[in-house]
Amino acid sequence: MTEETGIIKAVLEGDTESFRLLVQRYQKPVVRMIANIINDRHICEDVAQEVFFAAYKKLPSFDPARCSFSTWLFIIARNKSINAMKKKRIPSAANPPENPDFSEPVDTLIRDELFVKLDQALNSLNPEHRRALVLAEFENLPYEQIAQIEGVRIGTIKSRINRAKHRLRSVLDGIDGDIQ
Amino acid sequence: MKGHEVYKSWRQKKSQIEVSQNFTDQVMNQVCQCEQSRNVPLLKIDRLIELISLHPLAKTGFVVVGAVMGIVRLIIMIHAILSNGVVNG
Numbered sequence: 001m002t003e004e005t006g007i008i009k010a011v012l013e014g015d016t017e018s019f020r021l022l023v024q025r026y027q028k029p030v031v032r033m034i035a036n037i038i039n040d041r042h043i044c045e046d047v048a049q050e051v052f053f054a055a056y057k058k059l060p061s062f063d064p065a066r067c068s069f070s071t072w073l074f075i076i077a078r079n080k081s082i083n084a085m086k087k088k089r090i091p092s093a094a095n096p097p098e099n100p101d102f103s104e105p106v107d108t109l110i111r112d113e114l115f116v117k118l119d120q121a122l123n124s125l126n127p128e129h130r131r132a133l134v135l136a137e138f139e140n141l142p143y144e145q146i147a148q149i150e151g152v153r154i155g156t157i158k159s160r161i162n163r164a165k166h167r168l169r170s171v172l173d174g175i176d177g178d179i180q
Numbered sequence: 181m182k183g184h185e186v187y188k189s190w191r192q193k194k195s196q197i198e199v200s201q202n203f204t205d206q207v208m209n210q211v212c213q214c215e216q217s218r219n220v221p222l223l224k225i226d227r228l229i230e231l232i233s234l235h236p237l238a239k240t241g242f243v244v245v246g247a248v249m250g251i252v253r254l255i256i257m258i259h260a261i262l263s264n265g266v267v268n269g
Contacts, residue, residue: 027199027203056211173183
């Protein structure tokens, strides 16, 4: 039995406080994933709280034979993010990227300007492509796990990520080098 | 400055996020509230049965309320059947 399975078992047996360990372990990736998907830092923690609360309530239905706890949690986070975007009708630029600070060195200015452009390109992506990219690039999840979270084939995920990267690559077109 | 370097540092920037210090406590408060509401029965049934059985008036009232609810339900059912029949007919 893994440590995580032990914690889940304890929670299911009535040790509510053990759930704190799961929240502490996954709060950062869940908040980060939601923040990058819905592009709204103000509500991402509220949505993340909903995710953990829903996970607690649904914990008896979690089946470790079907997927890992992290995958299961990310599926809930994915669904809550989609709902939050629908509910709030979050426009793609709800959280406008920070403008570059012109008192900084030229190199930093150029880099910040490119960051702004990359943010805009990320926000303009199709939600499915954006989710796939966020999970692959910012959460470093393997394609197989992303496919499980999105409920599609690995090939579809690869194609979504490639398209998203192609879009981002176009932002950096004028610069030396390329996105790996 | 190379494209992949810019992309790499952008990725790093996007991967950094600060979570409120009380985030876990807020989640656990919700969880505890949920547990408390689960443990407290909405209505103390034992006490209610005791009260009804002790007072003849309460017994009569309970039976009358039950009968009225039954009649209302019957009326709603008949209405639903008739209105469906009219629509379909």
